Amino acid sequence: MSFTLKSSAFADGSAIPSKYTRLGENIAPRLEWSGAPAATRSFVLIVEDPDAPNGTFSHWGVFNIPADRNELPESSDTAPNGGPRFCDNDFGNGRYDGPQPPKGHGIHHYHFRLAALDVPSLSIPASAGIQAMWREARKHTIAETSLTGTFERK
Incomplete structure (x- = not known):
């Protein structure tokens, strides 16, 4: 069985509903995964916009x-x-903050990346930020899966 990530809020490659953006309710969409390796001891998740x-x-x-x-x-x-x-995310908040691309900037792609780790926890402060956490997680990653959603602010 392959390691997969999905959401009931949107399909891979499709638009993220505005409810899950900073322009809507700014709540995280439900995420579900399956097929993690038997050796998994914990997971980490990041959401990034490379089109910023x-x-x-x-x-x-x-x-x-x-x-x-x-x-x-x-x-x-x-x-x-x-x-x-x-x-802490790039807005400076220790929580989910959804899409909020600049008006008229075109379609942005939001990559939800889930990694299965071979350790039960990471010992880093939340204030270190997402990129520092992901770098540490990469040292222990045994599998990774992703889901991409799009959003455009017209």
């Missing part, structure tokens, strides 16, 4: 997701104590 005017922009970073989880529910909450942790 000043280079790749990080919208969400979640780490220390327990290996027995196979979903992240639709939510606007910050991470609960004892559960997954959120890194």
Whole structure:
């Protein structure tokens, strides 16, 4: 079985509904995954926009997701104590912040990337940011899957 990531909010390669953007309710879409390797001890997730005017922009970073989880529910909450942790995103917030591309900038692609790790947790401060968390996660990645959504602000 292959490692896959999906959302009930949008299909791979299709538009992200405005509810999940900073122009709407700014809540994270429900994400589900399956087929993780048996050796998985935890997961990490990042959401990035490589089409941002000043280079790749990080919208969400979640780490220390327990290996027995196979979903992240639709939510606007910050991470609960004892559960997954959120890194500070490029807006400076320790939570999900959805798409908000500049008006008239064309279609942006939002890459939801989930990695299965061979360690139960990462020991980094949330304030280190998403890119630092992802660099640390890459050292322990045993599998990766992704889902891409698009959004355009007209």
